[in-house]
Amino acid sequence: MNDESPLSPVPESPRQPLQADAEVLVEARRRSRRAFIGLGLAGLAGLGGWNWLISQPKDSGIAQPLRKVLDANGRLSGAYFKETRLAPEFARSRARTPRVNGKIGMKQELDPEAWRLRVRDFRTGTAREFTLADIKALPKVVMTTELKCIEGWSTVVNWSGARLSDFMARYPLASRSGTAADLAAYVGMRTPDDAYYVGLDMASALHPQTLLCYEMNGQPLTAAHGAPLRLVTPLKYGTKHLKRIGTISFADTRPQDYWAEQGYDWDSGH
Incomplete structure (x- = not known):
């Protein structure tokens, strides 16, 4: 016989009446x-x-309110920029060939022997021509940095070339006085056909990692990657890394920039 008392039934709580289908x-x-x-x-x-x-009125290709936002981003990037702030460098073994991205300004057939770099003297306005041998006569710099695309991908690449700052020190064409001092505020670069163009502030141009590059991963540049000479500036997105430099000029006002005119940030720093 079970000594426990039988459980008392638990009273059920009253149920709420369901809403009529019509009310639902x-x-x-x-x-x-x-x-x-x-x-x-x-x-x-x-x-x-x-x-x-x-x-709204346009400013450099886009509506002024949007341009103000982009300019604010540029000021923030500029405030963060320092000559001593370097892009990280990697082991040479990590270098890979980046994807071929951006063919604007690359449609003309390349004749490496006929190619010349034209640099316009800021003081006189006259143009001076340089061969690839002239660029290679400058101290060679080798670095392995990350090429970052504004589309979101990145690739570690080994670059070789001459510092743009060494070129401007050897050939003071950016100077008002003809010396290595008293420089213009900006640098503009264009492809030989003028189809693609970028602008840099002078501090970015003089950065020690900004190169006039003629080799990638230990080999001469291919036509698709900007032969015979391209810009590499690893603190900027790839939109600034102009391939096949044709002309360089200097100014005290912002030069035209292809992607800034399409609505991107002129500074393009990261």
Whole structure:
């Protein structure tokens, strides 16, 4: 015989009556209408904001409000920039060939023997021509850094070339006085056909890792990667790494920049 007392039944809590199907449908319709109206108003507000934005005066190819945001980003990047701040360097064994990205300015057939670098004297406005041998006569710098694309991918690459700062010290064409001091504020570079062009502030141009590059991963540049001479500046995104440099000029105002005119940040630092 079991000594335990039998359990008393637990009283059931009263159940709430279910809503009638008709009431549920009415409530669902009411909420759907409210959500539809809310989404419609949000869409109209967004469309109105977009129409206002695109109606604003253009500044370097895009609406002024957007340009102000990009300029603020550029000022932040410039404040973070220092001559002593270097891009990380990697073991040579990690270097790989980057994807061929960007063919603007590369359509002309390349004749390496006929190629010349034209550099416009800031003081006189006259152009001076240089061969690849002239660039190779400068001290050779080898570095293995990360090429970062604004699309989000990156590749470690081994680069060889001459510092742009060494070139400007040897040939003071950026100077107002004809000496290595008193330099212009900006540097502009273009492909030989003028189809692609970038601008750099002078501090970025003089950075010790900014190269006039003629070798990649121990081999001469290929045509697809900017032969015979390209710009490498690893504190900037790849949009600034102009391939097949044709001309270099100097100015006290910002030079044109291809992707800045498409709405990207002019500074393009990271």
